[in-house]
Structures are given as structure tokens and as C-alpha cells.
Amino acid sequence: MNSLNYFLNYSKVIGEIPTPAIIWSEEKIINNIRLYKLALENQEIEIRYAVKACALKLVLETVRAEGCGVDCQSVMEAELSLKAGIDFQKITLNSPRLREEEISWAIQNKIKVICDSKNQIEIIDKLVSKLQFPKDWRYGVRVSLPIEETKRFHSKLGMDTSEILFGLEKVNPKTLSLLDEIHHHGAARETNSCLLSKVTKELGKLANLIENKFSVRFQKINLGSGLDSQDIIKEAGNDLQLILHECCSHLKEQIDTKNRIIVFEPGRAIVQNSAIGLTKVISKKRIWGKDIIVVDISTNVLIPSPLEKFCVWHPNFNKSKTENLSEFVVVDGTCSPTGVIVESVKLPTINEGDMLWIGLSGAYTWSLAQSFYDYIPSAWWLDKQGVIKQIVDRENNKKMAFYINGFENDMI
Ligand SMILES: Cc1ncc(COP(=O)(O)O)c(C=O)c1O
Structure with a gap:
């Protein structure tokens, strides 16, 4: 069900919530996770939710209750996940910026590291001979593939073939024996299987090559x-289950997937459509022929590109009625020229004080909201019984703004 329509069932209570706010739905998150699980019933899979998309406690607890693990890009995200009760065996740490102390922290906490560079492999090799290693600890490698469409990731993610071969050639046999995972992230925001199929083929080929060269598995x-x-x-005319099926069958053409686990690390796919943003129109103005609506929600990432796509909607407006619509640009009230929430959206007559809903607001909004002090929305949770409660209050955000700017003694 389209996420805005889903939230319409609760529009009476939602109408009472002070703006700006974001409401996450537990049911939507669970459904999104189950779509992944159901797609590949005959293949052992592991779902690791990418915490960077949204680290709210209730999101992490829902992910845990569904039996998923998490992928973290920082020690802080891993600590939040541990606090949410996620088992250390289900947590991975993966980031180009991991330093020795963080890798060492991960090892001591039995958390798997996915190495993003030769330098991180070298650190692990060094620590293997120094540290008391947990018996079951393993690590992985993140690769960068020679695929034209994923070139944008060549700026910093993973290792190319020569780098990884060179890195692994130098490590001692004990370190090699602890390698058990190969990772590639290159299909961000994909809505069809074309690119994913290329990625899975290339990844399978490279996995084969490394396994044969170094006798690892x-x-x-x-x-x-x-x-x-x-x-x-769905809007793009595709289906998640078909995409997942296709990419797994392409992987199977290159490498035997029996007795192996295929891991997925969806972030936005789990939370993006599980939340709506609520905002009020502060003012309207016209600049060089464009009708601008200034609203009261703002985070650094209520900005559509490259992380998000938003759809703005007037909750009292019937979508099937297309007459009397005008085109608007919806912007936040900050002085940053980048705070454009939607470049062009067709809406009915809008008045100051009207409430607008922003669909697809669940991913990356909260994670990156923190530094827009005065504009942080409150966060709300719609549980699977249909009860809505506030989980983060704007007053706490205000306290945090004082605190992180060094005003801890003046906190209100
Ligand atoms: C290692 C890793 N896993 C998973 C993700 C999840 O991405 P998305 O939110 O696009 O699903 C990312 C995003 O950058 C990532 O770097």
C-alpha cells in the first residue's frame, strides 16, 4: 500500500500532532523486512539493517525482534545497536574511516569488521598476532567492481581487484583463515534488476578468484x-521479490550458493516508506515566477537528492481530483539554499497554516537531523496495535543543541 494512503487511516490522530514531526510505523517496518525474507525462502539469507538510515531505538528494537542483524558505519552505531539488544554476532562494522582503535574495539566486542581498504586488512593482520582473539571472530572484505554504472562508488568505497589481491597476499595464514565474507555495495536507489544482475555476476567472479588463489571460503x-x-x-513498474530472485540466480551462475549465506543490507528499503513527515505552511511567496511554500520542517536531509525522494501531499486533498492544481516549490525555512524539499509539486490552493504530509520520510532524515538544532522534528511511533506515541520530544532536541555547542551548564 502506498505509504501516504496507509497513514490516512490514522489521519484523525495525526492531525493533532504538533508540527514539525515524523511518524514511523512499526507495521510498515515489519512488512518491509518480511518482503526480503519471503522473497528468498529457499536460500539461506541474512538481513542486516543499515543503521545509518535511522537509529531510533524503536526501529532497532523492531529490527531485532524480526531476527535481523545490523550493519554499522561507526562504533557509535554499533553501541546503539548493542543497547537496543542486538546480539554482537549479528553486528558488522564497515567504513572507510575505521582506525586501529575502532577495529580493536570491534574485535574485543566480538563484532565482525568488513575491511574497506588494504590498510584495514593490515591492521587486522597486526592485531591477529597481538590480541587475544575471540574464537569465532571473523572478518570480511568490501570490494569495488569494474562496472560503469557503479563508478560513483569508486570515489571511496571498497578495494579494487589489484588492491585486494595485494592486501591478502601479504597477510599471515592465520589472518587468511579468518576471512569469511565478501561484500559489495553498488546498487543504491536501484529499482530494477539490470544493475544488480551485473553486480552479482562480477561479485561472484571475484569471489571465485579470491577463493581459488588463497584457498579461503x-x-x-x-x-x-x-x-x-x-x-x-512499484512506481517504477517492478517488484522487489522479482529483483531479489533475479540477482540471486545471476550469483548462482558464477558461484555455488549452497551452504552459503547471502547477506542483504537494506537501509532505506526498510525505513524510507515507513514514515511520514508532518509540517505546516509558514508562508507563501513568489520568486521569479515560481510559487514557493515555506514549511516548518527541516533537517539537513529533507533535501531530495542524492539521498531521498520526497512526495509532498495535502492530507485533505483528494488525489483523483486534478483540477485547480498549481505547481509549487516546497522549501524549508533555513537560510541554506539547499533546503528544497520538492522542486515541483502540484497542489491545490494552499493557505498559511495548512498541514502538509511528506511521504518517504523514514530514511536518513532522523540520522542527519541533529545538526539543524532549532528545526529538529519530534519523533513519533505508530505501533502495530495502531497506538501513536511520542518517542523524542523537541525539548530534548533543544537541550542537545545547547549541550553539543558547549553550553552544558546553561541547559534548560
Ligand atoms: C555498507 C553499506 N551497507 C548498506 C547500506 C545501505 O544503503 P541503503 O540505505 O541505500 O539501503 C550502505 C549505504 O551506504 C552501506 O554503505
Whole structure:
């Protein structure tokens, strides 16, 4: 179900919530996770939710209750996940910026590291001979593939073939024996299987090459995911289950997937369509022929590109009625010229004080909101029984703004 329509069932209560706010739905998150699980019933899969998309406690607890693990890009995200009760065995740490102390922290906490560079492999090699290693600790490698369409990731993610071969050639046999996962992240915001199929083929080929050259075995093949949410995939005329099926069959053409686990790390696909933003129109103005609506919600990432796509909607407006619509640009009230929420959206007559809903607001909004002090929305949770409660209050955000700017003694 389209996410805005889904929230319409609760429009009476939602209408009472002070703006700006974002409401996440537990049911939508669970459904999104189950779409992944159901798609590949005959293949052992592991779902690791990418915490960077949204680290709210209730989101992480829902992910845990569904039996998923998490992928973290920082020690802080891993600590939040541990606090949410996620088992250390289900957590991975993967980031180009991991330093020795963070890798060492991960090892001591029995958390798997996915190495993003030769330098991180060298650190692990060094620590293997120094540290008391947990018996079951393993690590993985993140690769960068020679695919034209994923060139944008060549700026910093993973290792190319020569780098990884060179890195692994130098490590001692004990370190090699701890390698059990190969990872590639290259399909962010994909809505069809074309690119994913190329990625899985290339990844399978490279996994084969490394296994043969170093006599290792990848127990886990990590396709990273990064697909868009089901709403957007459907809008593009595709289906998440078909995409996942296709990419797994392409992987099987290159490497035997029996007795291996295929890992997916969806972030936005789990939370993006599970939330709506609520905002009020502060003012309207016209600049060089464009009708501008200034609203009261703002985070650094209520900005559509490259992380998000938003759809703005007037909750009292019947979508099937297309007459009397005008085109608007919806912007936040900050002084940053980048705070454009939607470049062009058709809406009915809008008045100051009207409430607008922003669909697809669940991913990356909250994670990156923190530095827009005065504009942080409150966060709300619609549980699976249909009860809505506030989970983060704007007053707490205000306290945090004082605190992180060094005003801890003046906190109100
Ligand atoms: C290692 C890793 N896994 C998973 C993801 C999830 O991405 P998305 O939110 O696009 O699903 C990312 C995103 O950058 C990533 O770097």
C-alpha cells in the first residue's frame, strides 16, 4: 500500500500532532523486512539493517525482534545497536574511516569488521598476532567492481581487484583463515534488476578468484542491497521479490550458493516508506515566477537528492481530483539554499497554516537531523496495535543543541 494512503487511516490522530514531526510505523517496518525474507525462502539469507538510515531505538528494537542483524558505519552505531539488544554476532562494522582503535574495539566486542581498504586488512593482520582473539571472530572484505554504472562508488568505497589481491597476499595464514565474507555495495536507489544482475555476476567472479588463489571460503556473500523502497520500486513498474530472485540466480551462475549465506543490507528499503513527515505552511511567496511554500520542517536531509525522494501531499486533498492544481516549490525555512524539499509539486490552493504530509520520510532524515538544532522534528511511533506515541520530544532536541555547542551548564 502506498505509504501516504496507509497513514490516512490514522489521519484523525495525526492531525493533532504538533508540527514539525515524523511518524514511523512499526507495521510498515515489519512488512518491509518480511518482503526480503519471503522473497528468498529457499536460500539461506541474512538481513542486516543499515543503521545509518535511522537509529531510533524503536526501529532497532523492531529490527531485532524480526531476527535481523545490523550493519554499522561507526562504533557509535554499533553501541546503539548493542543497547537496543542486538546480539554482537549479528553486528558488522564497515567504513572507510575505521582506525586501529575502532577495529580493536570491534574485535574485543566480538563484532565482525568488513575491511574497506588494504590498510584495514593490515591492521587486522597486526592485531591477529597481538590480541587475544575471540574464537569465532571473523572478518570480511568490501570490494569495488569494474562496472560503469557503479563508478560513483569508486570515489571511496571498497578495494579494487589489484588492491585486494595485494592486501591478502601479504597477510599471515592465520589472518587468511579468518576471512569469511565478501561484500559489495553498488546498487543504491536501484529499482530494477539490470544493475544488480551485473553486480552479482562480477561479485561472484571475484569471489571465485579470491577463493581459488588463497584457498579461503566465503561463507557469506554480501550483496549490500541499497535498493529503493517497495513503493518506489512499484512506481517504477517492478517488484522487489522479482529483483531479489533475479540477482540471486545471476550469483548462482558464477558461484555455488549452497551452504552459503547471502547477506542483504537494506537501509532505506526498510525505513524510507515507513514514515511520514508532518509540517505546516509558514508562508507563501513568489520568486521569479515560481510559487514557493515555506514549511516548518527541516533537517539537513529533507533535501531530495542524492539521498531521498520526497512526495509532498495535502492530507485533505483528494488525489483523483486534478483540477485547480498549481505547481509549487516546497522549501524549508533555513537560510541554506539547499533546503528544497520538492522542486515541483502540484497542489491545490494552499493557505498559511495548512498541514502538509511528506511521504518517504523514514530514511536518513532522523540520522542527519541533529545538526539543524532549532528545526529538529519530534519523533513519533505508530505501533502495530495502531497506538501513536511520542518517542523524542523537541525539548530534548533543544537541550542537545545547547549541550553539543558547549553550553552544558546553561541547559534548560
Ligand atoms: C555498507 C553499506 N551497507 C548498506 C547500506 C545501505 O544503503 P541503503 O540505505 O541505500 O539501503 C550502505 C549505504 O551506504 C552501506 O554503505
